[in-house]
Amino acid sequence: MKEIRIASFRPGVIANGTAFEAQALIYKYLQKKYGWKFVIFKDERDKFVDEELETVTIPFKSRKTFPRTPIPRNLYLFNKYIVQQLKDFDFILSCDPTIYQQGVHAAYVAKKWNIPLAFDASLTIMGEGRSLSWKLQKPFAKWALQYSQIIWITVPKTAERFRDIGLSSESISSQFVVLGHPVDTEKFYPAEKRNSNSTKTIICVARLVMEKGVHYIIQAAAPLIKNNKNILLKIVGRGEAKSFLERLVKEEGIEENVQFIDPVPHSQLPDLYRQADIFIGHPVSISSWEEFFGVVNVEAMACGLPVITSRTGGIPYLIREKDVAIFVEERDIIGITKALETLLYNQDLYEQLRINGRKYVQNYYSLPVIAEKYRKYIEAVLEMRGKK
Template identity: 30%
Template sequence: MKIGIISSAYPDFEDDPHGIFVHRLMREIVKKGHEVHVLAPYTGGETEYTLQGVQVQRFHYFYPQRFEKLSGRAGMIDNVKEGFLVKIQVLTFLFFNVVHSLLKLRKMDVIHVQWPIPNGLGGIFLKKIYGIPYINTIHGEEVHLSKRYHLLFALRWLVNNSSKTITNSTATRKFCLEAGLDGDKIEVIPFGVDTDFFRPLEVYKDKNIFQILSVGYLIERKGFEYIIRAMPQVLDEHANARLKIVGSGPLESELKELIYELELGDEVEIVNNISDDELLMVYNSADLFVLSSIVDSQGNTEGLGVVLLEAMACGLPVMGSNVGGIPDIITNNEIGVLVEEKDVHGISEAIKKLIKDKELRTILSKNGFNLVKHNFNWETIAKRYIEVFEDLI
């Protein structure tokens, strides 16, 4: 089976985090003997390459090419705010997306569109002209963006004309139904984790330190501000607690300034630009993983929380906000601990409880590990996608 992927984010190399979860799914599908061709916008690297068996082609969407800014690594949502020239590129992106889809993917058996806004037009044209069935995967941002920019009519058209739509969580599916999308076509298939790679390891841990870890892109909806603000209360009772945030992004300077203002320079650090191998060691060196995501000022929130799955696969007890798709993963006090978003006191109290209660941490670690191993490994997720593809052709 030849599968064409249209995505606005895809990694340039193995450790590149830009759209890495899309690549991990496609890599697993290739392992099953299928042929995968990815079409994605140019981000500064090679225009044609093969990444772990997945064939990738990049397209330019604006000329002169040196002014292309829309598909940069900060993400289109943030990049489009950079000025009038970038806003114009939304239109040229849509045009060249369709043109290159028709040129490069017309011999595929099925088309899989990641983020129907802005990538769904290519799938629509391939279906109308060549009769190729296409499915969408909705990650959540598309629904919020469509509401904000009064584009729900476009999202409904793109989704309701598809053969099938996948959402990454029940929360995202709910957002879709509230937006008037065709519920009969919507199925929930979460993203997964490479449980062969992310796994428990015997590593050195400083017995005198309780290491708290959080990982993600440094943007508002990840809620890093709130776990940082919770740390002084945690330290009042547990002076040996430390917080490590792994990630980069537009809020890095702001978060570092907050750390300085709260005089947490010795207890909280932000680390970025690490490889997957280094990240694996960081997970295994920690004692607790926290994802304090929020519903941000634009209405966006966590679609699922893949970093939670990675942490659980490494045997870490986890804690997350009760927003978006996080409750799809965490059953409170069974798989992990749920706290309310932006509740600094609640976050600090939950962390203090987990620091004190080693037995609870052990139970959460075991239950979380078993859940990910059986329900969220990429092999299981890939099989579910392949079944969807095969039902359409």
């Protein structure tokens, strides 16, 4: 069997420390186990490095478009760096063309060279669904989607978003395949020994922006910390709301028990989780955004941490079995406090969630489970197209 060469065309939509790193786990797994070859296409502005994956850097000018359209400004550069460089691949992967013009470019090349194409999509709402800009882009997105063979979606609610924007025809809907982000459970695993000291550490890993709801976590944890100085809250992340959050901590008088930690490389997250006792996140929906997956939840569960999270966006599908995590309604400060209190002082429930959570991730989101499903669908398309 010849080597399968797959291009992941994502210039401008790729960076370390994003959900793409979870997707890259699939690529590396299939390279190692089956000898497939993945090549990542980025442009000179993208900050992505992975020594296990080959990357090709194209000029940004080669994909620059006229306003509100995916039509390239410079057809010569577009042909030289995109059309010609993608022509010899067996399969092309790209990003959601309803959001990114790069997806339309990938569809153009795939159709020109008769190469199978798959998109990945994750957004569960689209704030600009009725804007003039979207109305101009919609025909291009529809054309691209109708050419592709697979549309990977992280949760079923993503498919509902396609319906909301008028792109749920039978030909498009038939391509949807639910595929969450994988977790490498050989790296994200529980600590060998539980923390024996008296301090209980609660950890939150999130961008420090208002929609991540970290301010609700601080307000909910404050009364517990005031009553028990052996509780430590670690907040890992950066963002525009950091100064507001620091002020809130100071106003609550809990500075000694709250640590703000800068983001760490993804490879260092397991150690942070293993040093903690409870994971908490509380994203909230706004008019233009909601949490569409929340991979940090399942990464923490894989490390044996009981998880408290909000019932919003795609999370209720991400965690879809009972007794594996605790859900709290959005912005329910009292509910968050009660959930934290339960895990801090109910040892039986704590142990139950700790064990059940990791088993759940192993069954649904471990790297082999997700990557093998990915492989099965790509191979089916290649066989149908006579390319394998």
